[in-house]
Amino acid sequence: MIVRSVVKGVGHYLPERVVPNAEFEATLDTSDDWITSRSGIERRHFAAEGETTSDMATKAATAALENAGLAVDDIDAIIVATSTPDLTFPSVATMVQGKLGMTRGFAFDVQAVCAGFVFALANANALILSGQAKRVLVIGAETFSRIMDWTDRSTCVLFGDGAGALVLEAQTGTGAVSDRGILSADLNSDGRYREMLYVDGGVSTTGQSGKVRMQGNALFRQAVEKLAQTAEAALDKIGLTGADVDWIVPHQANLRIITATAARVDVPMDRVVVTLQDHGNTSAASIPLALSVGQARGQIKQGDLLVTEAIGGGLAWGAVVLRW
Template sequence: MTRAVPIGIGHYLPARVVENAEFEAKIDTSDEWIRSRSGIERRHFAADGELTSDLAIHAAKDALNHAGIPATDIDAIVLATSTPDQTFPSTATKVQAALGMNGGFAFDVQAVCAGFPYALSTANAMIVAGQAKRILVIGAETFSRIMDWNDRTTSVLFGDGAGALIIEAQECEGTNADRGILSTELKSDGKYNDILYVDGGVSSTQTTGVLRMEGREVFKHAVAKLAEAGESALEKIGLHGDDVDWIVPHQANLRIIKKTAQIMGVPMERVVVTVQDHGNTSAASIPLALSVAVKRGQVKQGDLLLTEAIGGGLAWGAVVLRW
């Protein structure tokens, strides 16, 4: 059977590093407070004039270099973001042009922090259906542009960055030993719209708005729904938490990461954690963390990975793949 197999991974972080101490002079917070509640120590912010597409382009080039292929070998780009350059056209088409892709197609996916599982599931379906042979899947965000800097409960949590994964159609045996995407699980429930949202929009306020979040409610739902999605994605192919070599979770909050791993019975020694250095980069967090883990030799070919994320909507999902 045809599988979507990873052949390249890359990431990009803006040059500006913002330590927790930088917030102490601006709002009522402290390094200890931020670390104890989120595990975050620092994050990166995009420079003035540095756009989401710029971050995505850098990450895409890194992934192409890792794969050893030119951009002209890519058939499609699926880009997950909640902070696009423009209302339209899609940020993905700007990346397409910048990479010199003169064919194929490109589009954006918007599922907030769950954007990468949604984008990867979409790309996987197109690979399996024969609609494309190689797809560049990107998560890229500039959440620093939608922060309320007077809100100490949210402004310290988010950062900017991008990650990119290239998947390729390959014929495999059709077993769990195959490399590539083995299972996906996507969920959403719109009745939770008001616990994590941006208070602006084109058809409502005609403004960008800023992020609003009820942290305790989000935490409660995140732990339960992430564990449920991960277990469901594994059960579809007859696997369990014990079979997973690495969980590569959405890097939102260290307490959420630890609690979810505990519920699934996976020790933290088998969980990729980068939240301390990047903060919550929303749709970029999974490919960014995966790229870091691959390049430092943590994740190796043949490892079974579970990725999972939850974001506004609420929308959440999980993808099981063998690296």
């Protein structure tokens, strides 16, 4: 018998304000058709004035705890994946810890941009397997609307705000791929590709947060190749292939990337959870959002084999295979 990190509960939060593509037509040389045809995005949510990343993360965490049937005192650790923290420090995770009323355990942030939740999930799994924690609250939360250049139609129409969370719990497994829980992970990064996706500001450079800059065409090519490779690598570690997968739950960046990656892994699109039409690219929040929505829709069911994969600035990319 071995220890497995099993998903005990999942939840999400989206800001109240919904922004359809048509809203950009008044200020940009763009249209609903242009945005939809190139990205698959139809609308997104923007945080209200004064609504922060930690606010949204806390609401998603509360929903996940309720779904899991657990109280905050049952949690040993909180990991938040985000690139848009409330403050330079302290971490969003400690803010969530405080807002939840959790006075034990530990909390920290992970920053791998859009791949952040995959990296956070792998770290949470390692904490559980090493005995450092029994239950970990893993959250992805972003307010990307605060770092948009509203004159750049190639980026500002793509991103949205939101948060998703899940609770991982140590449970006993047999060691077989039929076990529930995280079965494998594959993490990668390559700093040579920094210029493809970055924010042009920071504490030790400009002293300001800066705006998102992206080389869309170059990033598209890297994304399809690297996402397929990491998904296949994670599956190969446990002797499985795309044919064994019930659902791919990808980072929700661009429908063309999602479609091309699924084809490379040989998984049909009717076995891919897609939510970006309603949320846009919510960076580190996109996978937990999709997991929560996928379960609520009745798509993801207990016992299903899932592959989550994502790529973000760095470049950083990775995949996690888990049985729900």
